[in-house]
Amino acid sequence: MALNTYDQKFLHKQRLLASPRARQSHSEARRGEARRGDARRGDARRGDAMALVPYGGGGVLPGLHSPAATYHFAGCPVRIEQSWAQLGVAAVVWDAALVLCAYLEAGNVDLRDRAVIELGAGTGLLGIVAALLGARVTVTDRAAALALLESNVRANLPPELQPRAAVKELTWGRDLGSFPPGAFDVVLGSDIVYLEETFADLLRTLEHLCAEHTVILLSCRIRYERDLDFLRMLRGRFSVHEVHYDPTKDVRIYKAQRGGRKDEI
Numbered sequence: 001m002a003l004n005t006y007d008q009k010f011l012h013k014q015r016l017l018a019s020p021r022a023r024q025s026h027s028e029a030r031r032g033e034a035r036r037g038d039a040r041r042g043d044a045r046r047g048d049a050m051a052l053v054p055y056g057g058g059g060v061l062p063g064l065h066s067p068a069a070t071y072h073f074a075g076c077p078v079r080i081e082q083s084w085a086q087l088g089v090a091a092v093v094w095d096a097a098l099v100l101c102a103y104l105e106a107g108n109v110d111l112r113d114r115a116v117i118e119l120g121a122g123t124g125l126l127g128i129v130a131a132l133l134g135a136r137v138t139v140t141d142r143a144a145a146l147a148l149l150e151s152n153v154r155a156n157l158p159p160e161l162q163p164r165a166a167v168k169e170l171t172w173g174r175d176l177g178s179f180p181p182g183a184f185d186v187v188l189g190s191d192i193v194y195l196e197e198t199f200a201d202l203l204r205t206l207e208h209l210c211a212e213h214t215v216i217l218l219s220c221r222i223r224y225e226r227d228l229d230f231l232r233m234l235r236g237r238f239s240v241h242e243v244h245y246d247p248t249k250d251v252r253i254y255k256a257q258r259g260g261r262k263d264e265i
Contacts, residue, residue, distance in 0.1 A: 069093055071125065073101050074132035078156050080123045083148055091148055093125055095249040096191035100219035101129045103244055103253055109217065111135040114185040117209060119170065119202070120192035121145070124152040130188065131157055131165045138184075140170035173201030182211030190219045196226045203233055206256075210238075216256040221249070 070079045071093075083091040104111065112134035118127040120141055127139035131153075141149055150167045157165055169175060187209055192202065206216060216238065222228065231254065234240050238256040245252050 071098070071101070073105050073129045076132055076156075078125060078128055078132075080125050080152055081148060081155075082123060091123060091145065093123055094191045095246075096219040096221060096251050097122075097126050099244070099246045099249055099251040100188065100190045100217065100253060101126055103217075103219070104129060104133060108244070109186065109215070111186065115183060116186040116188060117179075117184045118188040119172070119205065120189055121149055124149045124156075124167075126188055126190050127165065128153055128156045130186075131161055135164070135186070137165045138179075139165060139167050142171050143169050170205070171201075172198060172205040176205060176208045179209060181208050182214065184209050184211075184214055187214060187216045189217070191221070193218065193220050193227050193230045194223065196229070199226075199230045199233060202230070203237065206234075207237060210258060212258050214257065217243075217253060218256070219251055219253045221251050 066082060068079055068081050070077055072078070080093055082093065103109075111130055114135050115138075116127075116130050116135040117138040118124075118130065118140060121127050121139045122141060122145060124139050127137045131137045139149060139153055146167060146169060153165050153167055154162065168178065170179070187206060193199075210216065220227065231240060234254075234256055238258055240254055240256045243253050243255045
C-alpha cells in the first residue's frame with residue numbers, strides 16, 4: 001500500500017515509540033513535562049495521580065506482539081488480527097477498547113439501529129462489538145490501517161450484519177467532506193487521546209460529526225498532563241462527564257454532548 005507523507009510520518013513516530021529504548025526516553029521526557037506542569041499549577045496531588053504509565057500499564061501488554069487475540073463480546077468470539085511490527089500502536093488491542101466494549105455490552109447505551117462511527121479504530125474491535133450489538137457502524141482510521149481494519153471487520157461479522165458495517169478512511173480534520181455533518185447518533189473512540197498535535201483536528205472532527213443529540217463516548221487511560229488538556233479543550237465545546245472508571249485497568253470513560261444536554265440513548 002502506498003502511503004502519503006502524513007501517514008509515513010505518523011507511522012514513523014509510532015514505530016519509534018514501539019522501541020523499548022524509545023519508550024524509555026519518551027517516558028523520561030514526559031516525566032519532565034509532567035513535573036514542569038505540576039510546578040506551574042502548584043498541584044502536587046494531581047501530579048502524583050498523573051504518574052506516567054507506558055501503554056499497557058507499566059510495560060508492554062501481554063500478547064502485544066501476538067499475531068492474533070480472541071475475545072468474547074455480545075455472545076460471540078471475536079478474533080482480532082494484530083500487526084505491531086508493521087503498524088505499531090495502531091494495530092494492537094489496548095485496555096481502553098476492552099473497557100468500552102464491556103461498557104457497551106452491559107447495556108449502558110442502546111445501540112440498536114443507531115448510526116455509530118468509531119474514530120481511530122485500529123484493529124476494529126470496538127466497531128465490531130458495536131455492530132454485534134445492533135448498531136449501523138462506520139469504522140474509520142487512517143489509510144495505513146485500513147487493510148487490517150477491513151480484514152478484522154469482515155472476518156468477525158456474520159453475513160447478515162456485513163451490510164451494517166462500513167470501513168472508511170478518516171484523517172481527522174482532513175477528510176470531513178466524506179462524512180455528512182451531524183449524521184451520527186454515537187461517536188466512539190478508545191485510546192485516541194495521546195498525540196498532542198492531533199488534538200485540534202480531533203476536536204474539529206467531533207464538532208463536524210456531532211448533532212445536538214449525538215453522544216460521544218471516549219475511553220482512555222490518563223497518562224500525561226496533555227491528556228487532561230484535551231479534556232479541557234473538549235469541555236470548551238461539549239458537556240463532558242465521566243461515566244465509568246475501571247480501577248483494574250485504570251481506564252476512564254467520558255461521555256460528551258453539545259451544550260448542556262444529557263440525553264440518554
